Amino acid sequence: MFKKKWFRLISLITILFFLASSNATKAADNYTHDADISRDNTVVDSSFNGIMYNSNPYYIEIPAWNGYRQYSNTTPAVVGNQLWQFTFDDSGNGHLWEIDTQKPGSNWIPGSAVSASVTLVQNFDVGTSGSNGEVNSAAGVSGPTIAQGYIAIAVGGYLYWWPAGHPDQDQFSPIRGNSGNAIQLIAASPLITPPLTATGMDITTGDTVTWQTPFAIVGSWSGGVISQPLYTPDNVFKTQWSYNSTNDATNATNDIVTSSPAWNSHTNAVGTQGAAVFGVDATQSGKNRLILMDPMTGNIKTIYDSGGSPIFYGPIDSSPAIVSNSTSASAPDGTIFVPDQGAGVYQLSANGDYEADDISAMDQNNPCIANIALDGQNVIWVGEGHTSINAAPINMFGEGSYRLGGFNGLNSPAVVNNGTTDTVFLASTGQNGLLVTNPISISNLPVSFGQAQNTWQTLGSLTPAYTSVAADVGTDSTDGTDLHYLTTWTNYGYDTQGCIEIWAPSAYGVSAFVTPSIVDGGTTVQVQAEPYPTDTTASMTAHVTDGAANNFDLTLYPNTSASPEMWCENMTAPENYTGSPDVYTVTVTATSKSGSTATATTNFTVNPLPIPPGGLTGTLKIDALRRNGELEPPSAAKFGNNLTATLTVPTPSPPPGLQNAIVTGASITKAWVHHPNGVPNTTGQGEQKYFISYVDTKMTPTGLTATCQFLESWAGYPPHIPDDGTVMETDTIYAPFSVLVNYKYQVPTAKGFYWATGSYNTGGDATTNEDIIGSDWYTYPVSHIENHYGGK
Amino acid sequence: MRKPILGDDRGGVAVFVLGILLIFFILIVTEAFSYVSYVYRAANDLHNGIGIAGRNALSDFTTVNPADGSVIVTDNNLLEQHFSQYLSNQLQKWPSSCYTITSFQVYSETDRNSQAPVGFSTIVPGTSIYVKMDLILAVMPGLVPETFSHWSIPLTDIISQNSYESATGEWNLVR
Numbered sequence: 010m011f012k013k014k015w016f017r018l019i020s021l022i023t024i025l026f027f028l029a030s031s032n033a034t035k036a037a038d039n040y041t042h043d044a045d046i047s048r049d050n051t052v053v054d055s056s057f058n059g060i061m062y063n064s065n066p067y068y069i070e071i072p073a074w075n076g077y078r079q080y081s082n083t084t085p086a087v088v089g090n091q092l093w094q095f096t097f098d099d100s101g102n103g104h105l106w107e108i109d110t111q112k113p114g115s116n117w118i119p120g121s122a123v124s125a126s127v128t129l130v131q132n133f134d135v136g137t138s139g140s141n142g143e144v145n146s147a148a149g150v151s152g153p154t155i156a157q158g159y160i161a162i163a164v165g166g167y168l169y170w171w172p173a174g175h176p177d178q179d180q181f182s183p184i185r186g187n188s189g190n191a192i193q194l195i196a197a198s199p200l201i202t203p204p205l206t207a208t209g210m211d212i213t214t215g216d217t218v219t220w221q222t223p224f225a226i227v228g229s230w231s232g233g234v235i236s237q238p239l240y241t242p243d244n245v246f247k248t249q250w251s252y253n254s255t256n257d258a259t260n261a262t263n264d265i266v267t268s269s270p271a272w273n274s275h276t277n278a279v280g281t282q283g284a285a286v287f288g289v290d291a292t293q294s295g296k297n298r299l300i301l302m303d304p305m306t307g308n309i310k311t312i313y314d315s316g317g318s319p320i321f322y323g324p325i326d327s328s329p330a331i332v333s334n335s336t337s338a339s340a341p342d343g344t345i346f347v348p349d350q351g352a353g354v355y356q357l358s359a360n361g362d363y364e365a366d367d368i369s370a371m372d373q374n375n376p377c378i379a380n381i382a383l384d385g386q387n388v389i390w391v392g393e394g395h396t397s398i399n400a401a402p403i404n405m406f407g408e409g410s411y412r413l414g415g416f417n418g419l420n421s422p423a424v425v426n427n428g429t430t431d432t433v434f435l436a437s438t439g440q441n442g443l444l445v446t447n448p449i450s451i452s453n454l455p456v457s458f459g460q461a462q463n464t465w466q467t468l469g470s471l472t473p474a475y476t477s478v479a480a481d482v483g484t485d486s487t488d489g490t491d492l493h494y495l496t497t498w499t500n501y502g503y504d505t506q507g508c509i510e511i512w513a514p515s516a517y518g519v520s521a522f523v524t525p526s527i528v529d530g531g532t533t534v535q536v537q538a539e540p541y542p543t544d545t546t547a548s549m550t551a552h553v554t555d556g557a558a559n560n561f562d563l564t565l566y567p568n569t570s571a572s573p574e575m576w577c578e579n580m581t582a583p584e585n586y587t588g589s590p591d592v593y594t595v596t597v598t599a600t601s602k603s604g605s606t607a608t609a610t611t612n613f614t615v616n617p618l619p620i621p622p623g624g625l626t627g628t629l630k631i632d633a634l635r636r637n638g639e640l641e642p643p644s645a646a647k648f649g650n651n652l653t654a655t656l657t658v659p660t661p662s663p664p665p666g667l668q669n670a671i672v673t674g675a676s677i678t679k680a681w682v683h684h685p686n687g688v689p690n691t692t693g694q695g696e697q698k699y700f701i702s703y704v705d706t707k708m709t710p711t712g713l714t715a716t717c718q719f720l721e722s723w724a725g726y727p728p729h730i731p732d733d734g735t736v737m738e739t740d741t742i743y744a745p746f747s748v749l750v751n752y753k754y755q756v757p758t759a760k761g762f763y764w765a766t767g768s769y770n771t772g773g774d775a776t777t778n779e780d781i782i783g784s785d786w787y788t789y790p791v792s793h794i795e796n797h798y799g800g801k
Numbered sequence: 802m803r804k805p806i807l808g809d810d811r812g813g814v815a816v817f818v819l820g821i822l823l824i825f826f827i828l829i830v831t832e833a834f835s836y837v838s839y840v841y842r843a844a845n846d847l848h849n850g851i852g853i854a855g856r857n858a859l860s861d862f863t864t865v866n867p868a869d870g871s872v873i874v875t876d877n878n879l880l881e882q883h884f885s886q887y888l889s890n891q892l893q894k895w896p897s898s899c900y901t902i903t904s905f906q907v908y909s910e911t912d913r914n915s916q917a918p919v920g921f922s923t924i925v926p927g928t929s930i931y932v933k934m935d936l937i938l939a940v941m942p943g944l945v946p947e948t949f950s951h952w953s954i955p956l957t958d959i960i961s962q963n964s965y966e967s968a969t970g971e972w973n974l975v976r
Contacts (some may be wrong), residue, residue, distance in 0.1 A: 427854050551836045635968035649867040649966065689866045690875040698864035698875060722867045727860075786865045788872060792852030795957035 046156065046200055046272035047330040050382035051424040055413075058427055059603060060412045060493055061517055062445065064469045064543040064573065065120030066510040068502055069108055069127065071096055077760030078105070079507040081498045082475065083198075085151035087482040090489075092330070093130075093153045094495060094509055095162060103133035103164045105153060110492055112484040113513050119541075122503060124509075130176050133164040147254050156201040157223040159239045166193030168227055176656035186231020187255050196267035199227035199326075200285050205305050207238035209247040220243055224304040226285040228252075230267025234287065236304040250307030252300060254289055257311040263293035267378075269301075269328040274751070275343020278310045278360035280305040286345060290327020297321040299329065299347060301361050315363035322371065323349035326378045337404035340364075352377040352392035352399075356406045365407030370399045380421040380477070381724050387454045391419040391435070398422065398435065400454050411455030412466070414445070418473065423480040426451060436474035436497050441700045442511065443468040443478060443495065449601060466544045468512055469573075471502040515542050519549070519599040521609035529616050530584030535577050538565055538597045538609065543574040551578065555593050555615075558685050558701055558740070559583050565597070574579075583703070584683075585615040627658040629682075629744045633721065635785060644777070645734075648725030648784035654682045656708060656715040656744045656775055664769060667754035668762070677710035680746035687723035699723060708744065715746065721781070728783035736767045738782040747772035840938060840954060847892070847900060847936055847956055854887035855930055856958030863928060863962050870964040870973040871910045872928040881905050884930070903955075904933035910975055920957050927976050929961030 071079045077098035085108075086093040092108040109126040116121055153232030161170040165183065171179040175416040184195075203223045211218050220420035221244055228234035232254035241247045241663040268288035276284040282299040299312040299320070312322060329347035329450060332340055351373030356365040370392025381390040387412075389400045395418050401410035416749045418439020425432045430448035437444065444728040474497040483492035495512040502508030521538045536553070540546040565576040576599075576711055585591040597609045621746040631647035632653045646652060663670035684706065687699035701723050708715035729735045748771050755762040874880060879901050884905065892900065906918055913927045920933060920963045936954040954968040 541880040636966055636971070638966065687867075689864050689873045691873055692875075694876050696862060696875060696879060720867055726865060726867070783969050786867055786870060786964055786966060788860070788863065788865055788962055790856035790859045790960055790962045792855055792958060792960040793923075794852075795850045795923075795959060 013713070022667075044136065046267065047331040047333050047383075048380065049330045049333065049384075050273040050380055050421060051426055052383045053334070053428070054481050054491075054493075055252070055428050056491060057425045057481055059448075059605075060432075060514045060732075061287070061466070061542050061545055061601070061603075061605075062468055062495060062512045063119040063515040064541060066443075066470055066495075066512045067117055067121065067123045068111075068120055068470070068471055068508040068510050069125050070506045070508050071106060071127070072504060072506065075100060075102075077102075078505070078534070080500050081507060084151050084476040084479050084498060085496050085509055086155060087479055087496070088155045090484045090486040092483070092509060093160075094498065095152055095156060095164075096211070096314070096507060097135050101135050104129060105131040105133075105134040108509065109486045110494065110511075111487065112485045112490070112492065118262055119513075119515075131162075131169070131171075131179065132343045133162075133167075133169065135165045135747065144614050151195040151227070152198045154199045154201050156227070157203065157239075159201055159223060159225070160238070161199040161225040161227070163195040163197065163199055163229065164229045165195065166229060166231070168199060168225060168235055168237055168767050170199075170225055170237070182235060182237050182249075183229060184229045184233050185251065185253075186229060186233030186593045187253055188213040188261055190231045192230040192265070193264075194230040195227070196230065196271040196326075196706065197227050197287075198274055199225040200270035201225050201239070202285070202304055203274075205283070207241070207247060207305065209241065209245040211244060212246050213244050218242070221243075225304065226287075226304055228268070228272045228287060232261065232264050232266060234266050234270075234300075234301065234302065236285070236307060246281065250304070250338065252302055252307070252309055254291075254294070257298070257300075257309065258289075258291065258294040258296040261291065261294040261296070261770060263290045264289050264296075266290070267326045271329045271331050271345075273301070273329075273331045273343055274347065275331075275341075275359040276301055276361075279308040280306055284310075286329045286331070288327070288329065288349075289348070290324035290326050292324065297324050297349065297356070299325055299345070299361065305798060309629045310361055310363040312357065312363075320355060320357075320363045320366065320693075323351040323376075326350045326376075327380050330381050330383045332383055332385070332403065335403070336386055337402075340403040340406065345383055346383060346388055346403075346406075347374075348377075348381050348390055350376045350378060350388065352379075354381060354388060354390055354401075355383065356403070359572040365475070367399075367401055367407050369409050369410050370397050370412055379419070382422045382424040382433075383428045384424050384451055384659070386451050389422050389424060389433060390453075391422060395419045395439070398433070398458075400458050402455065409455070411458050413458060419444075420474065421477040423478050425481040432480070433496060434478045434480040436476070436478040438473055438475060441470050441473055443470060443474065443497070450596065466542065468542070468544075470499065471508060471510055472499050473501075474510065475500045480621050486626040499584045513565075517545065517599075517601050517605040519546075519597055519607045519608050519609045521551075521597040521611040523595055523611055525613070527590075527614045527616065529584045530582055532582055533579050534582050534613055535563065535579050536563060536579045536597065537568075537575055537594055537729045538599065539573060539575050540599045540601075541573075542608070545576070545601045545603070546576070547600050549576045549597060549599045551595055551597045553580065553593050553595050555583075555591050558703055559591075559593070582613070582615045584705075585617045589617055591615045593616070625661060625746075625748060625771055627652070627656050627659055627746060627773055627775035629775040629777040630655045630657070631742065631777060631779055633779075641782070642734075645736075645782050646721045646725075647782055648721055648728070649786045650721045651718055652684075652721055652744070652779075653716060653718050654684075654706075654708065654744065656680055656682075658713045658746060658748055658773070658775075660713065661748060661771055662730065663748045663750070663752040664767070666728070667752075668757065670752050670754035671753045672750060673766070674751040675748055676712050677708075677715045678747050678749045680708040680710055680715040682708060682717055682746055684719060684741075684746070685723040685740055685741040685781060686719070698726070708746075713742075713748070726784040726786060728787070731759060732783045734782045736782055738781050740779050740781065742777055742779055745772070746775065840952070843899075843938060844936055844954060844956060846895075848889055848958060849932065850891035851934065851958045852903070852960060853891055854884050855932065855958070857887045858884040859928075859930065859962040865964045869966075870966060870971070871974050871975045872962045872964055872973065874907055874909060874928060877907045879909060880930070884932075886964070892924055899937050901935050901937070903933065903935055904931070906931045910973075913976060917959075920958065924933060926961050927963065927973065929959055932958045932960070934958075970975070 097103040151163040190270035221238040234252040236250040252372040254261040270285040270287040301310040332344040353368045353371040375394025397414040405447045418437040423434040435444040483494040551563040553561040633641035633650040687706040708717040
């Protein structure tokens, strides 16, 4: 018990410190995206399998309104194809916007603004409340709740509501708190209950009447909580119930309610079945407590201690979460899990009896106001001043949990559960990006959560999110298909305007480039590939081919300094002896961490090797000589033959325009044969018998002929069976050459002429095709039995 | 003193008893020889399997250098893996407990003329594989006085790969 009192002391000091320093620290996190009154932050969606997201979000700018830019502390609420966003501005006004979602169209470019149908639904008077009179310090942090055919929102000390689709029929009711308490701020989203029985008096007859209506329940910083029937018949004076923090604690004027109430249909502790459950931040009284409230009667049960000792180490600022879809006998449906301000998490029965707590991630010195997530089997929460993500199985809650730390500014987790796995989405208010786990097993979450840490996908963002993320939301407004969007709000988005950010699913893909795209042989080119979404790629390779003998396989590596993510590798462009541009096709194959593959194709062009101008046509003849001196048939060769290449160039012409010009001599100055070459595989690895590449063999010129010898070492072995002269492949062999031409010509003079001499360089490229028809080398295996058993 | 005489009236063994002993002895010898025949056939099958597997594996993982005809093993590990696969294909009807490879050594052209491993008598001819294998036979309980239920019979085989140049009739020029 000493320990608990110690923590209480620390938390009290902390609270006083934060009260003195800033009001903004009490901006409780309102996560209302699916109007789920269990507040469990989990979307169950069996179709959520293997979805990856575009790294860059689309954004919808909420423009400056009446000259004032817009702020929000609330994640968009999502109902069907609509996003509902509450914003406020420095003019003292709050606004509710409706945005219709749709499938990404051709104008949806990740990272860009999208035009969406944005409708201003309602304006509210927020009042000024910041220490300097500005509204955006803490006011207006409520989000709308849309359920049971009603929209309810609490703004500036009032609860507003109207039937969905009829914003003109809006009504409001003040949230009265403790007398003398001037604070009229809201930091909670209303609960809309299922239809319950309301009571009132018919003013025409004086009779007591009852009727069925949903109730809205929400509290404020005034310490008051209102229970409001959303429908009241005409001529009926309704009986109104409320709760004040002074009702169940002394000296509680400044105890506040920022906890969005959750609906627990399994409670019977307050009379009838069902209760609204919310926490109290006992700023003044120190009596941090959870309240079960019957909306119909105002009956409450205060949950404060267990066996005489306080249950909660810190103030209860966030919403409780109610277990549903439970598979655990020790935590059946209706079990309450609630975090305190320091990220201690408590398990209570549906009727509020203390059962267990987990304080492994608790740090009362670093408030961590965030909601928790329940997936039916696990509790998932952020702790330690928004720096760690934690998980514990609900059937052993309090006996152990897994913690993954080192983050910054993590907000409430959003969980998408597809029946067998969870994907956890976490926005960070402290840094850019959105963290996404790979799917992790729900049956063994704490362990697999640790295994997931190396496979986080970090999505990009405009600026750090200002609220939690809502995951797996939206349907298309035209055909109703699931859009699986992720969405959050950022105050300082594009052009410093507030924006709704939307991440849309993306197919895994890659785009590829080669720079430069046109090169001379021998220069370095870089193969570059950009995978998308980013942070999802495990490996990448590239196959480079000119469709002939030149083939290369590259492994690409991430360029850590590139943004967006880029993988690359250099290679040396091969020389091009073909005389015309040689196009290399580059096929990049990317493999994601989850095993998906994507390919992209690009190309680059290698310029032909420059040879002197002239375009001479030479003749290249190749004799294939067997070792016994026989010649193979013309234009045919076998593996192991010695090849003699003979280049013959006809005598070039003298330059045109000279009088009686005569070539006096011409000789090849340089020539080489560009041919395939095989090198036996002596690497000790693999089945490949030869490594084939093109090489140059220099020719020895003699006048206008040149010769050289090389070995047929690249094809034909093992030979075709039967070895009957079948052409196994045909290779094009090139011989570029240059020629020096000497000439003389007549220069006319008065007496006739004299001979002058000159010379020029020219050249050309000779080619021939060689058929490979087999091998002169064979191999024979011989087996030999050594010992006498069965010996021959 | 008289010398003791076989078959004398003081208790020599009767002739028919000797005859029974002789028949018994012949039975043992026959049994033993039938086992030898069985072992001979089993070992011969295994030798054949090793030979085929070795020749196939060598064809897959050797190449010839056209300059001198030397035979090059491209991958020792794959050679051994594929040898094992070929062998198990050859010996599909044999339970795998009947044989174990105890040694698999690969020699290259540069090992030519070096001493063969223990258990082999020849010198290494060049690129070749040396296989030692135990043939394990269950011995049926019978007349043979045998305390062990299994026999383990070592087998040794060499499979070598050589090259041949068809134009000149020359074999591997480096050997």
